[in-house]
Amino acid sequence: MNVTPSSVSEYLQSIGGITDNPAYLHLDDSNQIVDWSIQLNDHGLKLFDAQMITLKNFSFLEGLLPCPNNPLVIPRMQIASTQYSDLHMFSTPLGQWIILLDSTCASIQAQLEQQSRLSSELLTGG
């Protein structure tokens, strides 16, 4: 089992997130994968063969690298059909860090509310 890197756990603590078994990806400064956690598969990724994992497995990162020094949050990303994830990206002297946090429940609730409101708007010529 992976030990959560301190950069990840400290960041999660700073935002009040759950620090147990986070889904993370660690890149060096030249965008080479240093480490990743199997929990990324909980977000719709299909990372089975550790030897074969490359940046191509993370197509959603296209255009987003390098990670900024100050944390960037991209909310409610739907990478798989039913899953919503908040993407957190930041850099430290140890490299680049990408963390996915599950936001499915809140997103589905927001989707239901928005669906109702926008459907009404459309009916009234919105």
Next chain:
Amino acid sequence: MIQKKVCMLGAFAVGKSSLVRRFVDNIYSDVYTTTIGVRIDKKIVNIGDETLSLVLWDVHGEDSYQNVLSAYIRGMAGYLLVVDPTRPHSVDNATNLKNLIDTEIGPKPFVVVMNKCDLKEQWLITQDDLPDWANDAELIIEASSKNDTDVNLVFQTLAESLLQNRQAQ
């Protein structure tokens, strides 16, 4: 293989998600389902001898979320700006989006999609009514996900433009 991030942008219910579903999965549904956040898909297109992987970011069109739009458009190579000519104020939304993009990340190649051409008898505007910024588009295309009219052309046109941009750099 070359990979590029492309964003689908426009007001809510202009048909952004339907264009993606038709292009990626060749399916269409008449039921309106609002998008929350952003849905990411991938599709490989062939342009001549080159193969290009498009990473499609289907961004929600809800006005109240425009503050997070800057995060969604980060790193995009180009975009589709979708309007619904049966709802002319969707053009105002497109104008705001175009201005935001130009301010935040600078001009990028884009294609204007005048969507829902299967409802053309209900259109309240034509291409001539689009603001001046539409002249900067690679192309203005009348399309329909429902009838599968020129959906591939929309994505193919942007993909070609992205490749040309890359070769010019």
